[in-house]
Amino acid sequence: MSQRTVELELATPGLDPQGRPVRVPLPADGGEHLLLNMGPQHPATHGVLRLVVELDGETVVRCIPHVGYLHSGFEKLGEYRHYNQIVPLTDRTDYLSPMANNVGMALAAEKLMGIDITPRCTVLRVIACEMSRIISHMVWLGTTSIDLGAFTPFLWAFQERERIYNLQEMWTGARLTTSLTRVGGLMADIPDGFVEKLREFTRTFPNTLNEIDRVLTRNAVWAGRTQGVGVMTAAEAINYSLSGPMLRASGVPYDLRKDKPYLGYETYDFEVPVGEHGDVYDRYLVRLEECHQSNRILQQALERLPDGPINVDDPRVILPPKSRAMSDMEAMIFHFKQVMEGVKAPVGEAYVGIENPKGELGNYFVSDGTAKPVRWRIRPPSFINLSALSKMAQGHLLSDLVAINASVDIVMGEVDR
């Protein structure tokens, strides 16, 4: 299978220094290599990812990921929407941690407009971010363990995730598409009984983590399938712009919550787990420990949750209460202006990166003074982490490719946007 079977005229601008197309015809001396297509419909690719794998026996010589099957043009859509109308789009990017995406987008818009949010809103957003981290890591843990043949942790992990989903539903009315934030605040305060339920969750959740730890961490099959697989050294991880648990598993202690604090994370007491080897096993350890730390942050946030308003006191940004809009002329005018014209942002640009479960989620707004951004850019963490997949997979077995791909923790809604 060393000759090209199909000749295609594909428009490519990829030219080498001599001006020739980069894709050279296949010489015959490459040995007997097999070409395998994995996906876009394959349970181990975690969505509509397509991997074209070149195999020498069972060993991966080259792996080319193809993305874009779920491309929805969110960034383009954002240019046609008011800032508050962008919030529902962020739910649908990384749909495994929607609340954290909402927060990231709102923080960027608020930085652009120079809005300081209230203390209660800050703490509630921290709670939202850490709940997202837990559910995202639980999905990662469950699906990865299934990919590698362990079914039990999947059930435990999804049970815990279900409890957080119930809390999300209680708070926002939606389990998946939460649309929690608004520019300058939140769509709703937490309901009665939420704090008690979340406290109950944080009390019992470490038990599940410890059970998963007992089942997996010293499991010979798990360790054998993950240790030494998909190694990225610290220098490589930095050079490939990896972020989040992928970067920290390679031994780079960089966490935006510590190094570029937002939402007052510097006042919380938590640790940033860092790996040593940068392999799949270390990524597992890092994510498992991050769940423990998120749980600690949640407990601290519940302790300090202050009373007070959740929205800033600025009628140009926040809709007046319905009762006032119906009875007070001025409130009605503000309501009308906001709904019809949207919240105007001053000319300029702002970038805010937050530590999402998958890595650094960046939101970059450029404004020309109107109520709709000129450019809304999402820095997608799993898109950039996935770009290192072909490097990590080289030289590993095909079955290890599944483990490596799982360890990247991709979500195609965000990769393709």
Next chain:
Amino acid sequence: MTSQIPGRLRETVARDGETIVYVARERLLEAMTWLQQTPGQEYDYLVDVTAVEFRDRERPIEVVYFLRSLTRKADLRIKVELQANDELAVDSVWSLWHGADWLEREVYDMFGITFRGHPDLRRILMWETYAEGFPLRKDFPLRGRFSRAEQVRQALNANPEAHYSLDELSIADAWGDLPDDMRERLKRGERGTVPE
């Protein structure tokens, strides 16, 4: 600090407090190399690469690079301005940061900006034969250039083999690119180990 950047044109401060340095297009690679490798700068991490086109057609298209120094915990934004009527091309920074690979491909895919020296500049989110143009350009309508009927017709007429070709793989080429020790290991059938 930033005044020594090669090719520096001017400097502003964004609303989020970050410094933006505009760099001459011809000297971008020189400036980036300087920023990455000069002691005291050490911008070792490329956060993001993107482009901005303004609604005001008179304004040039900007290519934006977000740099970060993980050791110094400092951020810097580098911008290159491209005139829309001029050739939309800049030098690729892939040789400095391999993380730029997909980011530059995405900017090419969405804006049609060519990155000279990029090893594999193909469309990434749209399919390779996509003929409607560059979606994030302001002259690109939200619903696309082609009518829905034309889009359906093209999808039905597409050659399914095109998605399963060996063309882009150039198999033997990849084998030659592997380091010698990896080829040895592959021949013996070994798998990876944890580096010391």
